[in-house]
Amino acid sequence: MSTEYHIRIDRTACVGVFACLVRDDRFEEAPDGLVTIERADGSDEQADETIARFSDDRLADARLAARACPVDAIDVTVIDDA
Numbered sequence: 001m002s003t004e005y006h007i008r009i010d011r012t013a014c015v016g017v018f019a020c021l022v023r024d025d026r027f028e029e030a031p032d033g034l035v036t037i038e039r040a041d042g043s044d045e046q047a048d049e050t051i052a053r054f055s056d057d058r059l060a061d062a063r064l065a066a067r068a069c070p071v072d073a074i075d076v077t078v079i080d081d082a
């Protein structure tokens with residue numbers, strides 16, 4: 001089932017534990033040692049607040065990554081269930 005959702009990362013909260021990476025491989029280590037996320041179009045960003053929008057069947061992976069983050073730096077918001 002395809003779901004439309006946002007993943008928001010608060011990079012000011014991230015401490016680089018990388019518990020998220022092993023749950024969802026769209027999360028990546030950025031050159032600054034903090035996390036970033038690969039967007040659907042292949043780009044990524046290293047702003048303090050990084051938001052990526054997806055429409056796919058990987059919502060569960062994103063939620064696992066968010067739950068694993070020890071500092072709650074990741075938010076997943078569902079926009080639309082198709």
Ligand code: SF4
Pocket residue numbers: 009013014015016017018019020021027034035068069070071072073074
């Ligand atoms: S799990 Fe949280 S603190 Fe760790 S790298 Fe991911 S976003 Fe940063």
